[in-house]
Amino acid sequence: MSVQAWSIIGAVLAVCFGAIGPALAEGRAITAAMEAIARQPEAGGTISRTLFVGLAMIEAIAIYCLVIALVLLFANPFVH
Amino acid sequence: MAAEVFAVIGAALASAHVAVLEAPVSSPFAEPPIFAFGPAPVTGSTATSFAITAALGLASFLLTRRLSVAPGRTQAALELIVSTIDGEIRDVTGRDPGPYTPLVGTLFLFLVVANSVEIVPLVHSPTARLETTMALALVVFFSVHVYGVRANGLHGYVKHFVQPSPLLAPIHVLSELTRTFALMMRLLGNIMSHGLVLATVVSIAGLLVPVPIMAFGLFVGLVQAYIFAMLATVYIGAAVETQRARPREVAR
Numbered sequence: 001m002s003v004q005a006w007s008i009i010g011a012v013l014a015v016c017f018g019a020i021g022p023a024l025a026e027g028r029a030i031t032a033a034m035e036a037i038a039r040q041p042e043a044g045g046t047i048s049r050t051l052f053v054g055l056a057m058i059e060a061i062a063i064y065c066l067v068i069a070l071v072l073l074f075a076n077p078f079v080h
Numbered sequence: 081m082a083a084e085v086f087a088v089i090g091a092a093l094a095s096a097h098v099a100v101l102e103a104p105v106s107s108p109f110a111e112p113p114i115f116a117f118g119p120a121p122v123t124g125s126t127a128t129s130f131a132i133t134a135a136l137g138l139a140s141f142l143l144t145r146r147l148s149v150a151p152g153r154t155q156a157a158l159e160l161i162v163s164t165i166d167g168e169i170r171d172v173t174g175r176d177p178g179p180y181t182p183l184v185g186t187l188f189l190f191l192v193v194a195n196s197v198e199i200v201p202l203v204h205s206p207t208a209r210l211e212t213t214m215a216l217a218l219v220v221f222f223s224v225h226v227y228g229v230r231a232n233g234l235h236g237y238v239k240h241f242v243q244p245s246p247l248l249a250p251i252h253v254l255s256e257l258t259r260t261f262a263l264m265m266r267l268l269g270n271i272m273s274h275g276l277v278l279a280t281v282v283s284i285a286g287l288l289v290p291v292p293i294m295a296f297g298l299f300v301g302l303v304q305a306y307i308f309a310m311l312a313t314v315y316i317g318a319a320v321e322t323q324r325a326r327p328r329e330v331a332r
Contacts, residue, residue, distance in 0.1 A: 049171070053314060056307040060262045063269030070272075 003078050011069035018065025025058045111209060129206035132193050161189075165309075172310065173317035179230075180316055183223055187216065188309035195271055195301025198278075199294060205301075208272040210264075217264035220312045221256070228319030237319070263311060270304045 033051040037044045113121030143154055151159060165185045169177035191207065198205045206212040228237040241252045274297045281290045 045171070049168075049310065052303070052307055053310055056266060056311065057262075059270075060266050063266055063273075066269050066273055067265055 003076070007072040007076050007079070011072040014065045014069045014072070018068075019062050022058050022062040026055055029054055029058065123209070123211070125204065125206040125209040125212055128197065128203060129194060129212055132190065132197065132206070136189060136193060161185075168310070169313050172313045173320065175317070175320065179227070180313065183219075184309050184313050184316075187220075187312055188305055191216075191267075191305035191308055192302060195305055196298050198271075198275065198297060198301070205271050205275065207267055207304075208275050210268060213264045213268040216267070216308070217260050220263060220315065221260040224256075224312075224315045224319045227316050231320040259311075259315065263308065267304055267308055270300060274300055 029051060033047050036047050040047075111123045111125060113123050114127065115122055143158060147155060162181065162185065165188060166177040166181055169180050169184055173180065194207045194212070195205055197203050198208075207216075225237070231237075232240075241249050278290055278293055278297065281293055
């Protein structure tokens with residue numbers, strides 16, 4: 001197969017498997033935050049702000065996978 | 081009546097996107113310049129961000145020209161925005177938000193507009209391009225150090241890189257660089273991937289189907305603007321607080 005075909009397969013795999021881990025992690029983080037807010041509603045502001053920042057950190061990993069996929073598709077260093 | 085108006089607006093928006101997306105999905109990393117400003121080529125996203133900057137600046141100038149002690153409607157709305165941003169910064173850094181509000185508030189307001197401008201037909205978000213997010217991340221990168229040096233002095237600020245041990249200095253430096261890179265990529269990835277999803281849905285499903293996705297894009301843009309401004313505040317707060325073990329409590 002050509003480099004292009006392998007790049008497309010690689011991009012698909014990167015997004016597929018790169019999305020699984022962050023999805024599970026974000027689910028866990030949101031679960032924990034909801035439990036904490038249910039238990040202590042007065043701390044909701046601090047918890048949700050921390051949650052947002054933490055979600056951004058987790059999400060960055062999925063975004064890296066997306067960027068790798070896009071580099072493979074649009075800016076592949078091995079295709080001229 | 082309202083449903084018809086909504087349908088017409090949705091159809092207009094979607095068909096504008098279809099018109100733009102007739103061509104195959106273009107590379108998100110390269111954009112041809114539309115004109116050259118002297119030796120510097122100007123791309124469409126740069127022109128859009130210039131226009132947003134000019135519009136926001138003009139609006140701020142016009143709206144704050146006649147401030148009074150007893151605020152009218154517009155002034156009350158503006159004060160609400162500014163005091164909310166102030167409050168968020170105070171909660172995160174535990175300090176007087178005065179020096180930080182201009183930077184963080186400008187970043188937030190610019191990003192809200194820049195992320196949402198995709199909803200206007202034929203206009204694309206400048207934050208879906210690498211150059212805009214890189215510029216914003218570099219602004220945050222440099223201003224973190226400026227605020228750190230201003231608060232702790234050059235010696236005090238540089239000292240925190242070798243604490244608790246000089247062995248950790250490379251890791252400190254590395255984390256400064258990677259978090260700037262992450263800031264850039266997070267914003268770029270979110271906004272650009274939303275544009276790509278929209279392009280895919282439009283090419284598959286035609287007119288009205290993309291409208292809910294565009295509405296979701298407004299929400300994503302707002303959240304990403306909040307996160308970008310919040311992370312900038314967290315970084316600045318960390319740089320400013322290097323001398324103290326715990327943030328000082330500020331009287332409300």
